[in-house]
Amino acid sequence: MSELDKLSERDRAVLKSIFDPTAIIGDVTDNEDNFEDDEPEPTTSDYLESKTLSFRGAQLAEDGKLEEALEEMNKAIAAAPERAAAYNDRAQLLRLMRRDDEAMADLDRALQLTADRRSRARALALCQRGVLLRKRGAEEEARAAFAEAATIGSSFAKKQVVEMNPYAALCNQMLSQVLRGDKEIK
Known part of the structure; x- marks a missing residue:
């Protein structure tokens, strides 16, 4: 077993980010969503019908x-108007x-339904x-939306927050130029 094989997944991600400045550490270490409060939806006939229609x-x-898809999504919302996922699907x-x-x-309606x-x-x-x-x-509004989704556990949102960070973008640009041998930052 080589020394590289002994590295943790996080350490491999850091090395990858050094040698590939366009890589995001989260791409390697955090590819799964991990939602804090992922309770199951009710199993009432209205909710089940809504899921089937969606x-x-x-x-x-x-x-x-x-x-035709829109007609089904409209029916899904009509079947269970308090089901936030149906609004997400139609959106x-x-x-x-x-x-x-x-x-x-x-x-907006899905966010109202899930406010708590x-x-x-x-x-x-x-x-x-x-x-x-x-x-x-x-x-700025987009960054705030992604930041909240990231705190809930969305890996996609975490990546968006990193990508939208102007300091991270500047650091990536500078590191990329250093590795290419450029003398001046543009």
Whole structure:
């Protein structure tokens, strides 16, 4: 066994980041979500129907049948209007349909429904919100959304927070230039 084989996963990630300045340590060490409060949804008939309709809608969306998918997502919300995940699902579909304002409204509703929880549904809504905010150029609001999702346990959000950190970006740029042998930072 070589000395490199004895290194921890974290130590290997640090070495990788040194030799590849574009690598993010989290890419190697934190690829799994770890939600603090990932309680199961109720198993009432309304919730189960909503989940089934959302799943059917997702399948239709994958097949490119976006309008039909939207009908199923609407039914999913009607079946269980307090199910935050249904709003997340429809928001994702609306984003695919380039209906960002409607998607944002669904995300706002999902966040209202999860205001007192630190759940997967909340983290997913925050991540989608962050993506939409970045698209709109609202970097600070996006960073705040990703930061909250990261504290809940979203690995995607953690990576976004690192990527959006202007100091980390500058450090990566400087390290990259040093490793290439550039003399001046641009």
